[in-house]
Structures are given as C-alpha cells and as structure tokens.
Amino acid sequence: MNSISRINVLAVILVLLAGFSSQLIAQQQSDYQIVRNYQSEYNSVINSIKTLDSVEEADEILARIDRVENEFSEHSTLINRYIFPEDFSSQINSLRDITSSSRGHLSTVAEQSGRIDSMTGEISDLTSQLEQFSQEADDLRSQLDQMTRSRNASAAQARQLRSQLEGRDEFILNLVDSLFVAYDNLDLGSLSPSERQEFALRADVDNVIGHIETVVESNISFVDTHTQLSSGDYLKLRANLVNFQNAWEKLGSRLADIYEAEGERADKVSEVNDRISTWSSRLDDAVWASLRASFANRGIELDSFNSSSSFYSALNSYLDNALSRVSESGGSDDEKARVANFTDVWQNEVKVNWQEFIIDGRVLSYENMATIDGKLSDWAVSAEPRSSTWLIVAGILGLVVLVLVVLLVTKSGKTEKK
Amino acid sequence: MKSNIYIQILIAVSFAVLLSACSSRVAIENVDFAQPLETVVQAGSDGQVTDVRTGVSFNVLPLLEKEGLNASDFANTDVRMIRNHQGYYFVTAAGFRNVYVMKTRENELRSENIIRISSDRMENPALNQRNPYIQLVYGDRSVNLSKNGIQ
Numbered sequence: 001m002n003s004i005s006r007i008n009v010l011a012v013i014l015v016l017l018a019g020f021s022s023q024l025i026a027q028q029q030s031d032y033q034i035v036r037n038y039q040s041e042y043n044s045v046i047n048s049i050k051t052l053d054s055v056e057e058a059d060e061i062l063a064r065i066d067r068v069e070n071e072f073s074e075h076s077t078l079i080n081r082y083i084f085p086e087d088f089s090s091q092i093n094s095l096r097d098i099t100s101s102s103r104g105h106l107s108t109v110a111e112q113s114g115r116i117d118s119m120t121g122e123i124s125d126l127t128s129q130l131e132q133f134s135q136e137a138d139d140l141r142s143q144l145d146q147m148t149r150s151r152n153a154s155a156a157q158a159r160q161l162r163s164q165l166e167g168r169d170e171f172i173l174n175l176v177d178s179l180f181v182a183y184d185n186l187d188l189g190s191l192s193p194s195e196r197q198e199f200a201l202r203a204d205v206d207n208v209i210g211h212i213e214t215v216v217e218s219n220i221s222f223v224d225t226h227t228q229l230s231s232g233d234y235l236k237l238r239a240n241l242v243n244f245q246n247a248w249e250k251l252g253s254r255l256a257d258i259y260e261a262e263g264e265r266a267d268k269v270s271e272v273n274d275r276i277s278t279w280s281s282r283l284d285d286a287v288w289a290s291l292r293a294s295f296a297n298r299g300i301e302l303d304s305f306n307s308s309s310s311f312y313s314a315l316n317s318y319l320d321n322a323l324s325r326v327s328e329s330g331g332s333d334d335e336k337a338r339v340a341n342f343t344d345v346w347q348n349e350v351k352v353n354w355q356e357f358i359i360d361g362r363v364l365s366y367e368n369m370a371t372i373d374g375k376l377s378d379w380a381v382s383a384e385p386r387s388s389t390w391l392i393v394a395g396i397l398g399l400v401v402l403v404l405v406v407l408l409v410t411k412s413g414k415t416e417k418k
Numbered sequence: 419m420k421s422n423i424y425i426q427i428l429i430a431v432s433f434a435v436l437l438s439a440c441s442s443r444v445a446i447e448n449v450d451f452a453q454p455l456e457t458v459v460q461a462g463s464d465g466q467v468t469d470v471r472t473g474v475s476f477n478v479l480p481l482l483e484k485e486g487l488n489a490s491d492f493a494n495t496d497v498r499m500i501r502n503h504q505g506y507y508f509v510t511a512a513g514f515r516n517v518y519v520m521k522t523r524e525n526e527l528r529s530e531n532i533i534r535i536s537s538d539r540m541e542n543p544a545l546n547q548r549n550p551y552i553q554l555v556y557g558d559r560s561v562n563l564s565k566n567g568i569q
Contacts, residue, residue: 030546030555031454031456031546032458035455078454
C-alpha cells in the first residue's frame with residue numbers, strides 16, 4: 001500500500017517537473033529571434049497591405065494583425081527597445097488603421113463595381129431589346145412599303161408602328177437613366193489613376209460607348225427610314241432626343257473623366273457627340289418638315305422655319321399679319337373661318353396632342369404658347385364682322401337728330417317774325 | 419642633507435597635488451552598458467564581422483583558431499555578441515564550444531574569460547540580456563553567464 005502511494009507521489013512530481021521543464025524550454029528562446037520573427041510578420045503584413053485588392057483580403061489581414069498582436073504583446077518591451085523610436089502598440093495600430101482605411105476604400109470600389117455590373121447587365125438586356133425593336137421596325141417598314149391593302153389595314157399598321165415607337169421611347173429613356181445613374185454614383189475623385197484605368201478598361205470590356213453608339217446609330221437609321229411619321233410622332237422622338245442629350249451631357253463628361261489622359265478613348269466620347277449632333281440634325285429636319293406640312297395641310301401657310309426659334313417666329317408672324325389685316329379691313333366671315341381653322345389646329349392638335357412633346361423637346365416654351373394664345377384671342381375678337389343692326393340703329397338715331405334740328409330751326413324762325 | 423630631502427619630497431608632493439587638481443579627466447561611474455539585444459552578424463570568408471548598427475568591426479580569426487575552426491568553412495556563419503552591464507562583450511557562434519568574455523581596450527578586444535560551455539560544439543547558440551547576467555541559450559538548454567563564468 002505504502003509502495004503504491006509512493007509511486008503515485010513520484011508520478012505527480014514527475015508530471016509537475018515535466019510541465020515545469022517544458023515551460024522552461026518554451027521560455028528558452030532567443031530575444032533576437034523573437035524580434036526578428038516580429039519584424040518578419042510586420043513586414044509580411046505591410047507587403048500584404050500593399051497588394052491588397054479585396055475586402056475579404058482586408059478582413060484576413062485584420063485577423064492576422066490580431067494574431068500578431070496576441071503572439072508578440074508579451075514581448076512588447078523587448079520589441080520596443082529594438083524598434084525605437086517606434087513602439088509595438090503604435091506599429092500594430094498603424095497596421096490596423098491602414099488596413100481598415102484600405103478596406104473602406106475597397107468596399108466603396110466594390111460597391112461601385114457592383115453598380116457597374118448591374119448597369120452592364122441592364123445595358124445588355126436593353127441592347128438586345130433594341131436589336132429586337134430594330135428588327136421589328138425593319139419588318140414593319142417593309143410591310144408598309146409593300147402595302148396595297150385597304151385603308152383599315154394601313155391604319156392598323158400605323159397603330160402598330162406608333163406602339164412600336166412608344167416601346168422604343170421607353171427603352172431609350174431606361175437606357176439613358178441606367179447609364180447616368182450608374183456613372184453618376186461613381187466617386188471619381190476618390191479613385192487613383194490606376195483605378196480609373198481599371199474602370200476605363202472595364203468600360204471598354206463592357207463596351208459602354210459601343211452600346212451608346214448603337215443607340216444613337218439606330219435612332220439615326222430610324223429617322224432616315226421612317227419618313228412617314230406624324231408630327232406628333234416626330235415631336236415625341238425629339239423629346240426623347242432632348243432627354244438623351246441631357247443625360248449624355250453628364251454621362252459623357254463622366255466617361256471623359258474616366259478616359260482622361262487616354263487620347264484614343266477620349267476621342268470615342270467626342271465621336272458619340274458628333275453622332276448625337278447628326279441624330280439631332282436629321283430628326284430636326286424631319287420635325288420641321290412634318291410641322292410645316294401639318295399646318296399647310298390645314299391651309300395655314302407659315303413662313304419657312306428650320307429651328308425652334310424660327311418656328312415660333314413663323315407662328316407669331318402669321319398671327320401678327322392676321323391682326324394687321326383685321327385692323328385694316330375689319331372682321332368678316334372669312335376671317336372668322338380662318339380663326340376657327342387656326343384655333344382648331346392650335347387647340348385640338350398642337351395643345352391636345354403635341355404640347356407635352358413640344359415642351360419636353362424644347363420646340364416651344366410655356367411662355368411662347370401663352371403668347372400665341374393671347375394673339376389668337378385678339379385675332380378671334382377682331383375677326384368678328386360688324387353687325388348691320390347696329391348700322392340701322394345708328395341711321396335711325398341720326399334721322400331723329402336731323403328732325404329735331406329742323407324743328408328747332410323752324411321754331412326759332414317763327415319766333416323772330418313775331 | 420636630510421632637510422634637503424624633506425624639501426624635495428614636499429615639493430614633489432605639492433606638485434603632484436597641484437597636477438591632480440588641474441587635471442581635465444572626468445570619470446562617470448555606475449554606467450550600465452547592458453545591450454538589450456544581441457548583435458548577430460555574418461562572418462566574411464576572411465573572418466571579418468561588422469555590425470552596421472553600432473559600427474563595431476573586428477576579425478574573429480583568433481577565436482576560430484582557438485575553436486579549431488577553418489575561416490573558409492566558417493564563412494557566412496552568424497557571430498553573436500552582446501554587451502553586459504559591466505561593458506564586457508560576450509561572443510560566441512554556432513560551432514563554438516566556448517563563450518568569449520572580451521574586454522575593450524584601445525583598438526582591441528582582449529579576453530577576460532573563456533567560458534567552456536560544452537565538450538560538443540553548440541549548434542544554435544543565442545545570447546539574451548538578463549541583467550546582471552547574460553543568458554546563453556543553446557539547443558534546449560540555457561545557462562546564465564557572468565564575466566567569471568557559468569552562474
């Protein structure tokens with residue numbers, strides 16, 4: 001029994017000694033090696049930070065900094081002696097600050113990158129939609145060219161064409177909005193030159209400029225091939241063009257910023273500007289010709305016009321001439337008929353069907369339209385012919401006055417004779 | 419004759435006192451030379467070692483001779499040295515059996531003591547400052563050293 005208890009005591013002592021000696025062994029390290037190990041870890045973390053390119057990597061580095069801190073904090077006094085004038089805590093804190101700051105920056109970039117990914121997907125969808133629209137438009141155009149059927153069939157085709165136009169309108173606005181919103185959210189000021197370069201490359205890969213050019217070219221082609229649209233349709237297209245131009249003005253400058261110092265890519269932006277000018281010029285020609293024809297078909301011959309301002313001048317000139325004519329010749333039934341005709345066009349066609357697109361397309365402003373309304377009212381009042389009843393009443397009154405005068409003269413003559 | 423001798427002694431003592439009073443030497447006491455970390459520098463093929471941080475440079479050939487080592491075989495081996503609180507350098511290296519306690523003299527390191535550590539050559543020795551001792555770690559063992567030897 002005694003021998004067993006002795007063995008137990010010896011075993012406990014041996015275990016304790018083993019633990020103690022292992023602790024001694026653990027403590028028997030070279031101070032120099034500890035400092036070297038710390039410096040090696042520190043430099044390794046610094047190098048990792050230099051090549052940091054994702055939020056996940058930043059999180060890994062932050063965890064690694066925590067491990068380094070835990071591992072070496074007990075040797076901080078020793079390390080401080082060696083890395084003086086720096087110290088262990090400030091180095092660890094600096095590593096953490098730099099990594100956190102980089103993480104924040106990378107997070108922003110990733111978010112922006114996500115936005116661009118989403119935008120790119122949307123552009124791809126919209127582009128394929130555009131191709132579908134273009135195909136349908138070509139088919140429709142072909143059918144219209146070959147159409148030899150009844151008027152009803154023609155009207156149905158026209159309705160289909162108008163419906164297609166509305167689809168295109170929505171598509172273009174969606175595309176422009178998507179592009180603008182995505183790029184407007186990019187904080188370009190926060191990007192380094194290399195990150196800008198990366199976005200430029202991505203924009204190239206995603207063919208952002210290419211998609212925009214496709215939209216513009218498609219619209220030019222649409223205007224060139226669809227020459228039989230109504231004035232309302234053309235005005236609607238012009239309103240879309242103005243919206244597109246507004247968005248492109250901002251988007252284009254964003255892309256130009258991304259492409260700055262890259263001549264070839266910057267040229268692409270200016271190429272798009274040129275093509276938009278062509279689109280605008282072709283559409284304007286069609287708009288003015290269509291408007292001229294719309295007024296002429298109603299017997300209203302306006303002075304020639306080829307711009308918003310000259311269109312407004314032509315309307316003013318037409319009304320001023322009418323007012324001048326009425327002021328010289330007075331109202332008449334013919335003049336009333338002219339007023340009624342112009343009013344019908346102005347109130348029922350222009351204001352009811354076109355006003356929204358005239359305003360959005362910057363053809364006329366609200367003030368311009370109010371001025372035309374005012375002159376039209378003046379013309380309508382002046383155009384009323386003078387009533388014959390008024391002339392009869394005036395004649396009777398004149399006769400009464402003449403009789404009274406004769407009576408007064410006769411009476412005064414009798415009085416003098418007496 | 420005797421009085422002349424006394425006068426000469428008196429003059430000599432007075433002169434010595436005067437000289438000591440006019441001396442420009444200053445002594446600073448209680449200086450702690452303890453170097454917190456050992457210096458580790460690689461030996462060149464000629465046995466020369468240089469610590470770029472402190473600028474200390476010397477040749478280890480006399481130590482290699484004592485250890486029975488060849489300079490060309492020793493090239494690129496880490497020489498480790500550390501200064502204790504008294505100002506003695508403790509020098510050793512992988513392959514040494516001893517730690518050399520060196521005292522600084524004018525352009526000279528002279529051994530104050532050569533501490534025999536083991537009959538086998540040490541593989542990875544390291545020196546730590548454990549004021550007032552220098553700790554020698556080699557293999558899984560460690561000993562505390564002073565200029566007089568193992569403590």
